[in-house]
Amino acid sequence: MSGQSHRKFESMDAPADAPRSIGDLAVATGTKAETIRWYERVGLLPAPARQGRGNYRTYGKEHLDRLSFLRRARDLGFNLEQVRALLDLADQKDQDCAAVSVIARAHLDAIERKLADLTVLREELRRVVGQCQHGRIDECRIIEALAPGMKEARQSGRRSARRG
Amino acid sequence: MSGQSHRKFESMDAPADAPRSIGDLAVATGTKAETIRWYERVGLLPAPARQGRGNYRTYGKEHLDRLSFLRRARDLGFNLEQVRALLDLADQKDQDCAAVSVIARAHLDAIERKLADLTVLREELRRVVGQCQHGRIDECRIIEALAPGMKEARQSGRRSARRG
DNA sequence: CTTGACCTTGTAGTTACTACAGGGCGTATC
DNA sequence: GATACGCCCTGTAGTAACTACAAGGTCAAG
Numbered sequence: 328m329s330g331q332s333h334r335k336f337e338s339m340d341a342p343a344d345a346p347r348s349i350g351d352l353a354v355a356t357g358t359k360a361e362t363i364r365w366y367e368r369v370g371l372l373p374a375p376a377r378q379g380r381g382n383y384r385t386y387g388k389e390h391l392d393r394l395s396f397l398r399r400a401r402d403l404g405f406n407l408e409q410v411r412a413l414l415d416l417a418d419q420k421d422q423d424c425a426a427v428s429v430i431a432r433a434h435l436d437a438i439e440r441k442l443a444d445l446t447v448l449r450e451e452l453r454r455v456v457g458q459c460q461h462g463r464i465d466e467c468r469i470i471e472a473l474a475p476g477m478k479e480a481r482q483s484g485r486r487s488a489r490r491g
Numbered sequence: 492m493s494g495q496s497h498r499k500f501e502s503m504d505a506p507a508d509a510p511r512s513i514g515d516l517a518v519a520t521g522t523k524a525e526t527i528r529w530y531e532r533v534g535l536l537p538a539p540a541r542q543g544r545g546n547y548r549t550y551g552k553e554h555l556d557r558l559s560f561l562r563r564a565r566d567l568g569f570n571l572e573q574v575r576a577l578l579d580l581a582d583q584k585d586q587d588c589a590a591v592s593v594i595a596r597a598h599l600d601a602i603e604r605k606l607a608d609l610t611v612l613r614e615e616l617r618r619v620v621g622q623c624q625h626g627r628i629d630e631c632r633i634i635e636a637l638a639p640g641m642k643e644a645r646q647s648g649r650r651s652a653r654r655g
Numbered sequence: 656c657t658t659g660a661c662c663t664t665g666t667a668g669t670t671a672c673t674a675c676a677g678g679g680c681g682t683a684t685c
Numbered sequence: 686g687a688t689a690c691g692c693c694c695t696g697t698a699g700t701a702a703c704t705a706c707a708a709g710g711t712c713a714a715g
Contacts, residue, residue, distance in 0.1 A: 350692065360693085362672060369671095381680045383693055396638035403619075403637075404612055407671070413634070417641065420629035427633050428623045435616045442609050445602060448568055452599045455567075459592045467588035469595050470581045473563050514661065524662085526703060533702095545711045547662055571702070 346378075347386045356394045363394065371397060371411060405434055510542070511550045520558045527558065535561060535575060569598055 353360045366372040372393060378385045393414065400410045409430055416427050451472075458468035517524045530536040536557060542549040557578065564574045573594055580591050622632035634641070 348693080359673075361674080364694090365672065379680085381693065383680080392638055392641040396634075396641050399637050401671090403616060413637070416628060417631075417634045417638075420627065422628050423625070424623065424628045424631035424633065425625055427628065427631055428620065428625065431616065431620045431623070431633050435613065435620055438609060438613050438616065442606065442613060445568075445606050445609065448566075449599065449602050449606060452567060452595060452602060456592065456595045456599055459588060459595070461587070461589055461592065463584065464580060464586050464588045464591070465584040467591055469588065469591045470560075470577070473560055473567070473577065512662080523704075525705080528664095529703065543711085545662060547711080565702095 347391070349384050349386070352386045352391060352394065355391060356398055358394060358398055366394070366397065369407075371407065371414070403434075404438060405430075409434060511555070513548050513550070516550045516555060516558065519555060520562050522558065522562060530558070530561065533571075535571065535578065567598070568602060569594075573598065 347355070349360045349363055352358070353363060356363075363372065367374055372390060375384045375386045375390055377383060396414065396417070397410055400413060401407075405413065412430055413427065416422065416424070416430075455469050455472040458472065460466075460468070464470065511519070513524045513527055516522070517527060520527075527536065531538055536554060539548045539550045539554055541547060560578065560581070561574055564577055565571075569577065576594055577591060580586065580588070580594075619633055619636045622636065624630075624632065628634060
């Protein structure tokens with residue numbers, strides 16, 4: 328892949344702080360090059376130096392670290408606004424880290440809420456699936472379970488999941 | 492809210508099959524009017540009759556049922572493609588309901604995978620959050636957990652950058 | 656007649672990317 | 686030197702599932 332054909336920059340076996348092309352950084356962090364450029368455009372990654380007439384981006388260790396941080400936070404489910412806040416905080420090394428904790432805890436709470444919702448949802452779907460007798464549609468319990476009102480009018484104002 | 496000021500159509504206390512304005516339908520199903528119009532535009536809800544010079548949409552019970560079905564399926568986490576398939580199936584009442592079951596089961600599987608993922612994630616975040624000692628950022632364990640290589644970036648320490 | 660809630664259409668914004676299109680650059684090989 | 690190929694560049698448009706206006710028309714009450 329990268330680092331064995333005619334590449335311009337150092338390959339991945341080179342020292343970790345050697346300059347890297349966007350492709351190298353992409354491989355090293357498991358991020359597509361297009362995504363990296365996009366992070367730069369929206370201000371999550373600083374614009375790297377450009378080298379040569381090709382105007383190619385040249386990344387160093389600080390980019391690798393920052394992007395790794397970003398991707399790991401994304402993997403943990405933080406959204407980009409949160410990631411941006413965390414990155415800003417990480418740059419202020421002499422500040423109190425309480426703000427970091429607040430963001431992380433808020434996210435943990437959100438995940439726990441989502442887990443609870445999904446658990447309820449799973450039970451309901453299990454019930455729904457379990458009721459299917461493989462008959463014809465007009466006696467299918469799945470449809471019935473999904474649209475209680477389609478057989479007889481009934482409504483209640485419960486709306487909770489989704490949108491979080 | 493709806494159904495007590497000078498409204499054009501029947502309020503929600505009226506018979507369930509009375510014609511409804513888009514606002515009434517919105518309240519009855521917990522859906523925004525804009526979303527209902529959007530469902531119509533993408534073919535998930537049939538275009539209702541229009542009444543009067545105002546060209547207002549006029550909904551009947553079949554719309555209420557169909558939209559309730561749609562919203563309930565969305566609440567259960569089906570995406571719109573799946574909902575569309577379910578609605579199409581529900582319209583073909585003499586078909587076998589095995590297809591419905593397949594969709595529901597596939598979705599149940601997806602939910603179970605999502606639950607497993609989220610559980611892992613929660614544990615990881617809990618661990619991360621639990622390590623915070625509320626000190627300064629440059630010794631914050633949360634930041635460290637997100638990017639082990641980053642804190643040393645400008646601090647002269649040198650260690651090999653790991654990457655999985 | 657004015658007010659104001661409601662409706663209409665249409666377009667653009669959201670999140671977090673992804674997918675091209677159309678072109679330039681760098682190195683290896685013939 | 687020519688060619689081939691892989692990588693890079695910018696810019697635009699597309700995705701899901703809505704949401705948020707903007708600019709205007711309609712209806713019923715006071």
